[in-house]
Amino acid sequence: MSVGKRGLKKILYLNETASIGGAENSLLLLIKYLDKDLFKPIVVLPEEGLLSKRLKDIDVRVEILKLPKAVPLSSTFSGKRRYRITALIRHYFNTIISVSRLWDFIRKEKIDLIHSNSLNANIWWAAPVGFICRVPIIWHVRDILPDGNKKRWYVWVSDKMVSGVIVVSNAVGEMFKDMREKDKIKVIYNGVDVDKYGNDADGLGIRMEFNVGKSTRLVGIVGRLDGWKGQDVFIDAAAIILKRLDDIKFLIVGDAIFTNGGFRGQLERKAHALGVYKDIIFTGFRDDIHSVLMAMDIFVHASVKPDPFPRTVIEAMASGKPIVATSVGGVVEAIHDGVNGRLIPPSDPDRLAESVILYLSDKNIATKLSKRARKDAEELFSISVNVEKTQNFYRRFINI
Numbered sequence: 266m267s268v269g270k271r272g273l274k275k276i277l278y279l280n281e282t283a284s285i286g287g288a289e290n291s292l293l294l295l296i297k298y299l300d301k302d303l304f305k306p307i308v309v310l311p312e313e314g315l316l317s318k319r320l321k322d323i324d325v326r327v328e329i330l331k332l333p334k335a336v337p338l339s340s341t342f343s344g345k346r347r348y349r350i351t352a353l354i355r356h357y358f359n360t361i362i363s364v365s366r367l368w369d370f371i372r373k374e375k376i377d378l379i380h381s382n383s384l385n386a387n388i389w390w391a392a393p394v395g396f397i398c399r400v401p402i403i404w405h406v407r408d409i410l411p412d413g414n415k416k417r418w419y420v421w422v423s424d425k426m427v428s429g430v431i432v433v434s435n436a437v438g439e440m441f442k443d444m445r446e447k448d449k450i451k452v453i454y455n456g457v458d459v460d461k462y463g464n465d466a467d468g469l470g471i472r473m474e475f476n477v478g479k480s481t482r483l484v485g486i487v488g489r490l491d492g493w494k495g496q497d498v499f500i501d502a503a504a505i506i507l508k509r510l511d512d513i514k515f516l517i518v519g520d521a522i523f524t525n526g527g528f529r530g531q532l533e534r535k536a537h538a539l540g541v542y543k544d545i546i547f548t549g550f551r552d553d554i555h556s557v558l559m560a561m562d563i564f565v566h567a568s569v570k571p572d573p574f575p576r577t578v579i580e581a582m583a584s585g586k587p588i589v590a591t592s593v594g595g596v597v598e599a600i601h602d603g604v605n606g607r608l609i610p611p612s613d614p615d616r617l618a619e620s621v622i623l624y625l626s627d628k629n630i631a632t633k634l635s636k637r638a639r640k641d642a643e644e645l646f647s648i649s650v651n652v653e654k655t656q657n658f659y660r661r662f663i664n665i
Contacts, residue, residue, distance in 0.1 A: 273305040274377040274663055277370075279391050281383045283314025284522050285552070286489060287576045288407045291433075291455045292382050297323050298458075298652045303665055307374065309367070315552070330366050367394040376400055377663050384408055384419070392426040401428040401662035406437055409571045409594060420444050428662050431655070434574040434595025451658050454598070455576045456651025459643050461555050462583040468560030471553075475546050477514050477560070484621055485516035485561040487554060487577040488568075490528045494519075495567030495591065497535055501614035502565075504539040506621055513544065513625075518557050520550040558584040563624050563631075566590035569611040574598065582606075582642035587631040589620040599646065605638040 276299075280292060293316070296306045307326045310317055317327045371379075371394065379402045381391035395402035404427045410416040420441055423430050430450050432438040441450055477483055484503070488494045496517055503515045521528060529547065536542040551557055554577070558564065564581035566572070571594030578599055581588050588606035590596050602608035607623070609616040624631040659665075 273301075274303060274659075274665060275305050275307060275374060276659070277374070277376045277379045278306055278308045279367075279379060279381045279383075280308065280310055280316065281385045283310045283312045283316045285315045285319070286522050287455075288382060288405075289316050291407070291576055292405075293319055293323075294456060294458060294648050295652060295655060296320070296325055298648050300652075300656060303656070304659070307376070309370070328370065330363070330370065364394045364397070367391075368398060371395075371398050371400060378403065378659060380405060382407075384410075392422050395428075396426040402426070403429045403431060403658065403662070405431045405433075406440070407433050407573050409437055409573050410440055416440060423449065429658060431658065434598050436571060436595040436598065437573045451654075453651060453654045453658070454646055455574055455579060456648035457576065457579050457583045457642060457646055458648050459583045459639075459646075462559065462580065462642075463585055463639070465559055467556045468558070471556050471560035475514075475516075475548070477546075480512065482510075482513045482562045482625055483516055483560060484513060484563045484565060485518060485557065486565045486567055487518040487557065487581075488566075488575070489519045489522045490517075490532065491521070492528060493568060493570040495569045495611070496528075496532050498567045498569065498612055498614050498617065499565055500532060500535050500539065500541065500545065502567075502617035502621065503536075503545060504541050505614060505618035507541055507544060509622060510625060515541075515545045516548060516557070516561065517545060518548045518551055518554070522550075554580060555584070558586060561586055563587050563589065563621055565617065565621070566596060567611075567617065568593055568596070570594075572596055579642055579646040582638040582646065585635050585639040587624045587635045588638060589617060589624070599641070600638075603634075605634055605641050607634070 278292065278296065280289065299306055307328060308320055309328050309330050311331060313329060320327050379391050379395045379400055381402065381404045391402055404423060410419065420443060423441065424444055424446055430441065431453050432450060433455055435452055438450055438452055486496060486499045490496060499517065506513060533542065536545045558581055564586045566575060566578050568591055574595035578588065578590060578596060588600060590600045590606055590608055591611040592608040593611050597608065600606040600608055607620040609620055
């Protein structure tokens with residue numbers, strides 16, 4: 266099928282949710298700074314939500330197509346995996362319907378390239394419809410999958426049906442080490458609008474909102490509430506720090522987005538049990554992360570499992586904040602121990618507390634590392650670098 270027309274190249278961006286997480290914020294920035302003299306972005310979402318609102322706020326066209334959500338197709342019983350036949354059949358037919366809807370939309374709009382921003386969106390919708398329509402497909406991979414059949418299936422689809430794969434770190438790229446066409450893979454780090462960060466005055470409103478005085482040290486962690494994100498380790502470290510220092514508050518920013526809605530209750534119970542609840546502030550979901558970061562004195566990343574490439578880390582770098590981060594996944598590609606931050610092992614509240622206390626007791630070290638972090642953010646992780654590399658990758662598949 267012949268697609269496209271002379272003039273602007275139409276890029277169809279596909280995302281499986283209208284909620285906002287790190288992947289969605291990265292997508293928003295990419296689209297916001299895309300060269301509109303070359304490309305016309307169109308975003309397809311399964312429903313209205315905060316993501317669609319923010320896209321419309323920057324005059325990006327959003328189309329709602331009722332695409333089926335991923336459902337568990339199997340379960341484990343007595344140690345054996347059982348496949349849910351009814352769910353498999355229903356999901357199969359729903360996938361056919363969603364592919365048909367996308368097929369019609371792509372033909373009507375003469376889409377030049379599909380950019381899939383999530384795992385399920387690519388496997389169930391983008392890859393099949395793009396392959397059928399002969400439209401180039403780029404899959405933006407922002408996750409690290411464990412070894413197993415699911416990972417092998419994703420690699421196979423990438424080999425057979427996808428034109429190119431953007432991975433957000435070399436750690437994510439390791440997923441595709443067995444892929445035959447390795448030249449399809451391109452590492453492009455997430456980007457941050459560095460000009461938006463750096464003014465400490467932007468954080469004053471956050472301190473006022475949560476009744477934190479100017480002289481009170483504020484240590485924070487940002488991310489959706491989930492067991493592997495390490496907020497429980499952060500609370501354990503807070504309890505250790507508070508035994509040695511006073512006039513400190515701890516900020517836990519985020520909420521459950523996709524699953525695990527009861528985790529916040531677990532965290533609150535832990536804080537009560539350790540006697541530190543009065544010193545910990547749960548902010549819930551925030552749409553003003555740059556202001557939250559500017560309010561902090563120290564930023565903590567505490568994931569206990571490999572994190573693909575957390576954008577909160579590069580946002581904290583752009584904010585010029587001292588950073589303590591666990592040495593997992595793509596984090597080590599941004600933070601270098603003793604150079605622009607402190608790296609610690611995962612699930613180690615003692616080492617976390619030790620690093621925070623070091624920053625609070627030695628301003629020279631904190632200033633030196635935070636200044637280098639800001640410099641690295643400007644040079645390596647700016648949104649301009651991200652957009653330029655992404656657009657150059659597009660050029661491999663469409664003539665401009």
